Amino acid sequence: MSAAVKPVDRRLPSDEARELLALTRDLVQREVWPRAAEDEAAGRFPREVFRTLGRAGLLSLPYDERHGGGEQPYEVYLQVLEELAAGWLAIGLGVSVHTLSCYALATFGTEEQRRRWLPGMLGGEQLGAYCLSEPQSGSDAASLRTRAEVDGEQYVISGTKAWITHGGRADFYSTMVRTGDTGPHGISCLLVPGGSEGLSAAPPERKMGMRSSPTAQMHFDGVRVDHDRLVGSEGQGFQIALSALDSGRLGIAACAIGVAQAALDLAVEYAGTRQQFGRPIADFQGLSFLLADMATQIEAGRSLYLAAARRRDDGLAFSKEAAMAKLFCTDAAMRVATDAVQVLGGYGYTQDYPAERFMREAKVLQIVEGTNQIQRLVIGRHLTGR
Template sequence: MSLPATEPVDRQLPSDEARELLTLTRDLVQRELLPRAAADEAADRFPREVFTTLGKAGLLSLPYGEQYGGGEQPYEVYLQVLEELAAGWLAVGLGVSVHTLSCHALASFGAEEQRERWLPAMLGGDQLGAYCLSEPQSGSDAAALRTRADLDGDRYVVSGTKAWITHGGHADFYSALVRTGEDGARGISCLLVPGDAAGLTAAPAEHKMGMRSSPTAQLHFDGVLVDGDRLIGHEGQGFQIALSALDSGRLGIAACAIGVARAALDLAVGYAGTRQQFGRPIADFQGLSFMLADMATRIEAGRALYLAAARRRDAGLAFSKEAAMAKLFCTDTAMQVTVDAVQVLGGYGYTQDFPAERYMREAKVLQIVEGTNQIQRMVIGRHLTGR
């Protein structure tokens, strides 16, 4: 399987550098991702070395400043790189998005001394991060988290359990939201926790419907000692940090969703052009060609929506509502397009001989992570009504 040569050559991009970056990404997808994605997914095998390759190519640091080793790219460009990666292999595209999310707290809220000390290594390509917000009893209600961090001298003692952690047990560092004060949002703080901290262990990876090569696991903090200088921002600022990170992270999920949808559409178009029924390709039948047209239109609309939100972010404008809209629409699009791709392939779409069924299984999780689509509708509604 290969990606169509017309993408992204005919796409509007802000600079020649951006075009070269997407061309580089596409080449890496063809050489490093597509040949092994299906086999690694079937074997539940985490492709850690792929992230090392992407890191050496500079793709793990794109939206961050050059002074810390980042790529200094606008979100408009970074998200299109994510789309390319996810079109080849969602577990990798989403993994890069999670790594970027895990760097956000330090990059945006850390003191300058903290950024100079830790951020270059986090962005250097050898490390992979994870983001720890959800817990077994607090998913959408993130302000109800219970993992505690109590200051003992100059170190925090952290105890509790985090859940649904992408890269859990494999990450080199964790941006962890913990409770340092009273109940509710005002008692939450953010700690940068080393992946090899004593007392930090991961449960066996969850057995998931899709994205099986991306490890998702609970993390147990059993009296983990974290130096006080690893507090990001100030005590009680953690919930603000978390919401800020999620606004950006939702755009990453939106871009990944369009990547998966695009892969499904490409498969469906290719199949429809070669599958013969009644003496001609099934693409010639109006019912099916209309279905392909609707799939393509949704994808273009989704990309336009996430890019519009990204441009607001790049311009320093508020984009929380737009990020929620993009996440909602793009992930619903991915679900619909992948279901339709299975339908286009008919019985073959329901078999593992083609990746259509994998795309459909992968698309479902995108409607859940980084805030369910029901939560996105709540966010949008509150922006509209001021409540």
């Protein structure tokens, strides 16, 4: 059975955006979906797929055309992510992480820094990684310990970063380091080249899902970078990190809806063809109600992340809305993927169908870029003015 995702009826702001979504769907059908299951089972990292997407302009969508970006609204970029994630989460999430990795330089870098490095980062051949978490600082990111000491015109970085998507495969690492005292005000952001001497990756984590997307610790053993690779000012790194995560959480929300849509499409197709008691199981009210609830959660989640994206595009505060979107969409994806397994019954529990993969993929989205417990904390603090 084919579970390729059906086109979603979307309201897009321009003909260019419609063409972009059509291009994305075509690439997903030709380059992404056909290899997803096999590469996931083998744990193969599809680096060449990212190059294909990059050459099509899909690795640089929300950034300035002057530096090689697509200059698309976030509303459009997120719908591209949703399409990619529906085909294969490793690709959708990988594009989201790359976009997150470019954010610090694109938003806080000097014009000279952007002119020098951003075209290469956005040009389609490079792939980025974002280094914030550490073995002992996940949700409490302000307690990070990786340190950068000044030595003449260079910083010397020592420490370990954890849970790094594209760890060991990335061409550059946007890295949060400690340059001052403890706490958030002592953190800075450095742009570290992937081939730096002293930078190495641990063996990839053995994960429940997303096996084709390498996640690894990164070891900084006296890594030297020039002072001009400081993004923003010293002590501004935590502000940069939080700002980046607000945008990144919208990317995770869009990816979650993509996975959920793929799971729903599979469940609807199966329910329409599986016969029991002389008729398709979709005719039974108990199952049709389950499908209806799945579809409703997806539509609600899509509306939520798009509303937050429009606030971002309009230059309005969107931190609370981003946390809400990430929370709702990823919880919805987990429910929908679990229900899809139930619709398929025993077949849903086998690797002959992608339902079990969707379920494993959905789980990680409730954890990455701030657990959903952290999202509730963020929302609550906004509501109480703290």
